Amino acid sequence: MKKVLVGLVLLLALAFGGYQLVAVLSYGGTTYYTKVTTGGERISPQDDKGRHYTDYRYHLTGYDEKGHSRMLDFNANKARPLKQGAYLKLVYNTKKGVTRWEAVDSVDVPQRALSRIN
Numbered sequence: 001m002k003k004v005l006v007g008l009v010l011l012l013a014l015a016f017g018g019y020q021l022v023a024v025l026s027y028g029g030t031t032y033y034t035k036v037t038t039g040g041e042r043i044s045p046q047d048d049k050g051r052h053y054t055d056y057r058y059h060l061t062g063y064d065e066k067g068h069s070r071m072l073d074f075n076a077n078k079a080r081p082l083k084q085g086a087y088l089k090l091v092y093n094t095k096k097g098v099t100r101w102e103a104v105d106s107v108d109v110p111q112r113a114l115s116r117i118n
Contacts, residue, residue, distance in 0.1 A: 029093035032062030032070060033104070033113040039081045054079045062090055067112035074098035087117075108115065 001014050005032040041058035041111040047053065072090055074097065076082050087109055106114065 012067055028065055029091050029099060030070075032064055032072060032090045033109045033117065034060045034072065034088050034090065034091055035061040035117045036060070036082045036084055036086045039084070040076060042081075043075075056081050056083070060088075061089075063113035063116045064090070065110040067115060067116050069116065075102060 036058070038058065040058045043055050043057050044052050045055060055072050056078065058076060059071065061075050062072045063069050063100070069109065072092060074090065082088075084105075087106050088101050089104045089108070090098050090112060093099045109117070
């Protein structure tokens, strides 16, 4: 009975580790910082049920912690545009593009990236 329990725990640990690896490879990536300088492009996509909704698409230059730049394209997934002048932290995956973003304070932006943004 003890061997079965140990085997089950090991199997669960292995499955959880595999799940975490897939999450990092699929949604992890390089962190970039940018400042919202435009109102974004208003788009009206359609969901699976045919309903239209409002979204905003952005094309902004982001900078990593070393100051290297990359053009980032992403949707805000909001019904209103992002606040002008807001700083964003974005995660860029080479296969999927920007996988997530969040608003941050300017003090949270690395100095090299901040000097390139401003």
